[in-house]
Amino acid sequence: MENEKPSVLMVHNYYRIPGGEDTVVANERKLLEENGHRVVFYHKSNSEIEGFRLLKKLAFPFMTIFNGKTYREVKAIIKRERIDIVHVHNTLSLISPSVYYAARKCRIPVVQTIHNFRMLCPGAAFYREGKICTDCVEKGLVCAVWHACYRGSRAQTLACVIGAACHRMTGIYGKLNYICLTGFNKEMLLQHRQIKCDRVFVKPNFVSLAQRPVPWDKRREQFVFAGRLDSLKGIEIVLGAWKMMGEAAPLLVICGIGPREEWCRRYIAENKLKNIEMRGGVPNGEVLRLLGESRGMILASQWYEGFPMSLAEAYSVGTPVIGSDIGNVGDIIKKYGMGIVFKHDSSRDLAEKVMQQDLFRGYEGNVRNAVSDARLNYELLMEIYDKAGEFV
Numbered sequence: 001m002e003n004e005k006p007s008v009l010m011v012h013n014y015y016r017i018p019g020g021e022d023t024v025v026a027n028e029r030k031l032l033e034e035n036g037h038r039v040v041f042y043h044k045s046n047s048e049i050e051g052f053r054l055l056k057k058l059a060f061p062f063m064t065i066f067n068g069k070t071y072r073e074v075k076a077i078i079k080r081e082r083i084d085i086v087h088v089h090n091t092l093s094l095i096s097p098s099v100y101y102a103a104r105k106c107r108i109p110v111v112q113t114i115h116n117f118r119m120l121c122p123g124a125a126f127y128r129e130g131k132i133c134t135d136c137v138e139k140g141l142v143c144a145v146w147h148a149c150y151r152g153s154r155a156q157t158l159a160c161v162i163g164a165a166c167h168r169m170t171g172i173y174g175k176l177n178y179i180c181l182t183g184f185n186k187e188m189l190l191q192h193r194q195i196k197c198d199r200v201f202v203k204p205n206f207v208s209l210a211q212r213p214v215p216w217d218k219r220r221e222q223f224v225f226a227g228r229l230d231s232l233k234g235i236e237i238v239l240g241a242w243k244m245m246g247e248a249a250p251l252l253v254i255c256g257i258g259p260r261e262e263w264c265r266r267y268i269a270e271n272k273l274k275n276i277e278m279r280g281g282v283p284n285g286e287v288l289r290l291l292g293e294s295r296g297m298i299l300a301s302q303w304y305e306g307f308p309m310s311l312a313e314a315y316s317v318g319t320p321v322i323g324s325d326i327g328n329v330g331d332i333i334k335k336y337g338m339g340i341v342f343k344h345d346s347s348r349d350l351a352e353k354v355m356q357q358d359l360f361r362g363y364e365g366n367v368r369n370a371v372s373d374a375r376l377n378y379e380l381l382m383e384i385y386d387k388a389g390e391f392v
Contacts, residue, residue, distance in 0.1 A: 006084035006385060007038040009077060009103075013095040014045040017258060019228060020309035021115045023284060024205050025089050031378055040081050042074060044094040060093075061156075065163035067096040074102035085385050088112045097163070100172050109388040113179040114189055115306045122160040123149035125232055126188075127303040130345075132326070137191050141165065168194065177388040179203050181307035182328050188304070199391065201384045205307045206377040213318025214292050222251035223322075223354065225298045226287050226310045229258030234300025234324060236260070239267050240347030241354065242276055249275050250354065252298070253290055255282040284313075292317035298354075299323040302344060307332070322353050 012025045032039050086103040103110045118124040121136045122144040135143040141161045150157040174194035180186040180202050227233045242249050297314040304327030323329040324344035333339045343349040
């Protein structure tokens with residue numbers, strides 16, 4: 001970069017339901033600003049779609065492929081604010097990949113953080129019908145249309161596939177730079193034929209250190225599930241485990257909302273599970289407080305995941321994790337040694353691990369710095385920005 005402190009245009013499209021990506025964006029924006037960078041934040045929210053008039057709704061599938069308004073606005077911002085680098089987190093649905101073309105037109109490098117597997121899988125998760133699926137990589141994106149992988153709709157999935165095909169034909173994906181959150185994610189991304197290894201970097205998520213860890217003997221006899229309530233996150237597996245444990249189960253505090261929320265409430269009521277509390281959407285600070293006073297966190301992901309912010313947040317307050325044994329969750333727990341894994345699709349195995357919670361004694365605090373070193377994370381980000389600047 002020519003400037004000592006490059007100015008950054010950070011781009012993010014919020015989903016209707018808040019998630020870990022939003023926390024990553026807020027953390028990185030704050031990190032850059034605290035280190036003297038000028039950050040311009042360009043964002044949209046998919047909640048805006050609900051207010052669209054009929055004509056705009058009809059045009060919406062085309063907007064997800066290329067949004068001309070985004071293209072014009074991003075070009076104007078880059079020129080007006082003298083942006084040095086564009087850092088993109090999410091483009092679905094309103095921003096669209098048009099942001100890439102706007103930056104390229106202005107000869108500004110683009111860094112795209114990979115939070116999921118959408119560039120290879122329209123469903124974004126390599127997950128279908130309750131199991132891992134990589135058909136789109138092995139057999140082509142048309143598999144996703146056949147199985148209606150995006151929101152259970154073949155029409156919407158077809159729109160995703162057409163968009164991906166169009167952008168592959170332009171070669172735009174090969175002109176971007178990528179941040180993967182783990183080495184596992186990098187290996188998966190490199191299955192995309194256009195993406196070259198020298199443009200893909202690994203930088204994990206981080207969180208700021210919160211309060212000092214609560215000593216084990218002062219913690220509550222409870223576990224926390226913090227995340228979207230859907231099958232991908234394994235909420236059915238978790239509730240099945242608590243049903244098996246019966247009255248012997250510790251308290252489970254569920255923080256989150258999602259498509260399986262009503263199912264969860266019915267399941268809890270029908271099975272008379274009195275040791276479960278559903279808190280709904282809980283502010284991040286309150287989640288950290290709950291994690292800090294609990295015996296552990298349950299992370300029952302049924303897909304490969306990126307680098308779950310809930311896991312990093314649990315570690316930052318010295319709280320161990322019982323996590324599924326697939327993809328990044330299992331790898332991260334094994335790497336840092338703070339927690340145990342269970343067979344990802346087995347409520348029985350999860351129940352057995354929860355009942356072995358005394359194995360966690362003495363873990364608190366021993367990996368806090370691994371996920372909370374903001375200075376190291378900033379240095380990694382600057383190295384990535386510098387390398388990205390070489391590819392303009």
